[in-house]
Amino acid sequence: MTRRVVITGIGVRTPGGDGTKAFWKLLTSGRTATRRLSFFDPSRYRSQVAAEADFDPVHEGLSPLEIRRMDRASQFAVVCARDAISDSGLQFETFDPGRVGVSLGSAVAAATSLEQEYLVLSDSGRNWLVDHASLSPHMFDYLAPSAMPAEVAWTVAAEGPVTMVSNGCTSGIDSVGHACQVIREGSADVMLAGASDTPITPIVVASFDAIKATTARNDDPEHASRPFDRTRNGFVLAEGAAMFVLEDHEHARRRGAHIYAEITGYAARCNAYHMTGLKPDGREMAEAIRVALDESRIDPTDIDYINAHGSGTKQNDRHETAAYKRSLGAHAYRAPVSSIKSMVGHSLGAIGSIEIAACALAIENGVIPPTANLHEADPECDLDYVPRTAREKHLRSVLTVGSGFGGFQSAMVLRQAGGARA
Amino acid sequence: MTRQREAVLVTGIGLLAPNGAGLERYWAAVLEGRSGIGELTRFDAARYPVRLAGQIDAFDAAEHLPSRLLPQTDVSTRYALVAADWALADAKIGTDDFDDYEKGVVTANASGGFEFTHREFHKLWSQGPGAVSVYESYAWFYAVNTGQISLRNGLRGPGSALVAEQAGGLDALGHARRTVLRGTPMVVTGGVDSALDPWGWVAQISGGRLSTATDPSRAYLPFDAHARGYVPGEGGAILVVESAGAAARRGAPHVYGEIAGYATTFDPPPGSPRPPGLRRAAELALADAGMAPDDIDVVFADASGVPDLDRAEAEAVSGLFGPRGVPVTAPKTLTGRLYAGGGPVDVCAALLSFRDAVIPPTAGTTEVPEDYRIDLVRGAPRPGPVSSALVLARGKWGFNSAVVVRAVPAP
Numbered sequence: 001m002t003r004r005v006v007i008t009g010i011g012v013r014t015p016g017g018d019g020t021k022a023f024w025k026l027l028t029s030g031r032t033a034t035r036r037l038s039f040f041d042p043s044r045y046r047s048q049v050a051a052e053a054d055f056d057p058v059h060e061g062l063s064p065l066e067i068r069r070m071d072r073a074s075q076f077a078v079v080c081a082r083d084a085i086s087d088s089g090l091q092f093e094t095f096d097p098g099r100v101g102v103s104l105g106s107a108v109a110a111a112t113s114l115e116q117e118y119l120v121l122s123d124s125g126r127n128w129l130v131d132h133a134s135l136s137p138h139m140f141d142y143l144a145p146s147a148m149p150a151e152v153a154w155t156v157a158a159e160g161p162v163t164m165v166s167n168g169c170t171s172g173i174d175s176v177g178h179a180c181q182v183i184r185e186g187s188a189d190v191m192l193a194g195a196s197d198t199p200i201t202p203i204v205v206a207s208f209d210a211i212k213a214t215t216a217r218n219d220d221p222e223h224a225s226r227p228f229d230r231t232r233n234g235f236v237l238a239e240g241a242a243m244f245v246l247e248d249h250e251h252a253r254r255r256g257a258h259i260y261a262e263i264t265g266y267a268a269r270c271n272a273y274h275m276t277g278l279k280p281d282g283r284e285m286a287e288a289i290r291v292a293l294d295e296s297r298i299d300p301t302d303i304d305y306i307n308a309h310g311s312g313t314k315q316n317d318r319h320e321t322a323a324y325k326r327s328l329g330a331h332a333y334r335a336p337v338s339s340i341k342s343m344v345g346h347s348l349g350a351i352g353s354i355e356i357a358a359c360a361l362a363i364e365n366g367v368i369p370p371t372a373n374l375h376e377a378d379p380e381c382d383l384d385y386v387p388r389t390a391r392e393k394h395l396r397s398v399l400t401v402g403s404g405f406g407g408f409q410s411a412m413v414l415r416q417a418g419g420a421r422a
Numbered sequence: 423m424t425r426q427r428e429a430v431l432v433t434g435i436g437l438l439a440p441n442g443a444g445l446e447r448y449w450a451a452v453l454e455g456r457s458g459i460g461e462l463t464r465f466d467a468a469r470y471p472v473r474l475a476g477q478i479d480a481f482d483a484a485e486h487l488p489s490r491l492l493p494q495t496d497v498s499t500r501y502a503l504v505a506a507d508w509a510l511a512d513a514k515i516g517t518d519d520f521d522d523y524e525k526g527v528v529t530a531n532a533s534g535g536f537e538f539t540h541r542e543f544h545k546l547w548s549q550g551p552g553a554v555s556v557y558e559s560y561a562w563f564y565a566v567n568t569g570q571i572s573l574r575n576g577l578r579g580p581g582s583a584l585v586a587e588q589a590g591g592l593d594a595l596g597h598a599r600r601t602v603l604r605g606t607p608m609v610v611t612g613g614v615d616s617a618l619d620p621w622g623w624v625a626q627i628s629g630g631r632l633s634t635a636t637d638p639s640r641a642y643l644p645f646d647a648h649a650r651g652y653v654p655g656e657g658g659a660i661l662v663v664e665s666a667g668a669a670a671r672r673g674a675p676h677v678y679g680e681i682a683g684y685a686t687t688f689d690p691p692p693g694s695p696r697p698p699g700l701r702r703a704a705e706l707a708l709a710d711a712g713m714a715p716d717d718i719d720v721v722f723a724d725a726s727g728v729p730d731l732d733r734a735e736a737e738a739v740s741g742l743f744g745p746r747g748v749p750v751t752a753p754k755t756l757t758g759r760l761y762a763g764g765g766p767v768d769v770c771a772a773l774l775s776f777r778d779a780v781i782p783p784t785a786g787t788t789e790v791p792e793d794y795r796i797d798l799v800r801g802a803p804r805p806g807p808v809s810s811a812l813v814l815a816r817g818k819w820g821f822n823s824a825v826v827v828r829a830v831p832a833p
Binding site: 044045046097098101102107108109115118119121122124125126128129130131132135136137138139140142143144145146147149150153154157158159160161162163164165166167168171174178181185187202203205206207208209210211213267268269270271272273274275276284287404405406407408 | 465466533542543559570597600627628761
């Protein structure tokens, strides 16, 4: 018998909110959390806009030792994991730790701490031979970012399969998809899965500047993330994290857990086309969608909502619009599509998991978050992108997709589980 | 699971190690005891407390890759691309053998394109943001080898990159096998690492496990009474794995063996009284393969070289197989520890031990404490038939992975 995987706990930290409630409130209000970049002086950079989280590790309950040891992305992941655990009501201490695992996604992992360490070791970039005398004992944790899933594993003393799935901007879908496969094959009963990225640091901003992937709409930060709008000109770099408690359905049902949604299908494909470029036909993303629907045993017409990758680059918006038409046929014109990156920006590897959280909450609340800042769609993007205002709709099946450097294309289907929370 | 699973076979290998660029060169070096460990020469390391490394020296990526790929790739990605080329050529995968989506790729690395990104950090902070390379956004990140191998070889099936420090390479092979069992008939997989630039070097030093010894033949002595840490190296292996059905259908020229079992576990948190997870990983991998300890002919050990970790591994192995119950070996003393590359290289060594009926020795180690109770193969290769192996790898913070490989009888 095939095992089924359900979401029973959610923890989220995003720009514009310090938890699941604030996150959902932001998404349904259509407000945005993008602003002028404040973590460092951005005046020498092409893109000066970011979606920053007002994250206070002390307020979040992390100890001074944890704060000193962990990179910011690890801190986000651990705080979200604790929230998800508490939300799930699962008593981990009564559980065989060998049956609990972790699958954590991140694209650039400890980038923030790497940059801080680099500046110390190299005397602010003056020297090529770096100075080991001022080396932090934690430098190795930033070089080899698997310290991140280890930190998450320690939150529940997990002793099952623990790994980091680092597939660039699809990491947040792929880490959850990976966890589903681990549960389905029987290697674990519970997985802490999700993703975290805190990339708002000079090297990452400069690397996207270099290829003009991020927006230069610096005079209007609040409206700079404009997926599918004809005036959009790149994505807004963001940070954030989302973690889930994923459980074997039988296990969740037996303990009477609240089930947000079931993850019924997942597929990943590579485009083998270009490390950053996308073919306009959306062929490989369409294939990922087709396989995810197939695994869910549903038809294209069953999809009630599509949570888009919607990064706000011209190339992406056209690519995925083509992918929906290719995979869903005429239904692509009927299914509402929206991009929450319009509100919380693009947090690289984390956003896929944040979007899964949005899908689960959309199913739970029967509300589709809008695409903020969308006033006039690109004429080549001719679907229903739910402009600016949230929409009530009963959602049974939801599709979420991701696309990233390296050619990664991923798709996941979430379905409503029986029995909503009273 | 009671359903009969199809066998997942290794049908191609590309390997780059400090003591041999290419599978047969590496294997000859291992059997002859030739080491790739020496003074680090990539930069002036005189000021650092650790100066020995396993470097790949007699290898020029420009002879193997198109020139346009060189400016956009870190040294580790060049190794990965060449190893993948060699693996696919070895397997003789033709363009018509599989459809686009039937070809997947799963790789592991521990530290990404680190030397490349060090150069870009240096440019950013010495010259300003405008000096940063247009390739930085994808030459550094941990998915780069998966993406570049997919792109170069038209692999459009499932792609993934796993990071689990030095255990990640075995996780990649395990996930590749999972991907085949889930229906993608051919997956290119393995691990490659390199971080031998000054910043990568001091970052490795900060891990606290490197040997500060200066004699290359005595610096990395796992399971020895004089063990004092490890020597880091660069390189790794990329393998072609495919379903038995696919290999038979296209008449795969080599079948090195079967990836018969895989498992991964994590240690309890620091300070916990519970035992470490390595033995459990080994037990689960054996169970996954449907095998018992008695069925295993040799263990390729993680062989940390850190005394406490050596002792823990010796306890796991002697506990599972009985005192001196199975030959144990660690040919990695001739390469240094290759991070995500280490596990896949050991799997390749295990597969060649089947072919040549010989267990390679653990060079260097001479004095194994009596209470380790392990039969460590030392000195010379040990001849005799070998048809199954357990390969172990551990990563810092508590990652434990185990792969079981076994010989496939010729049809």
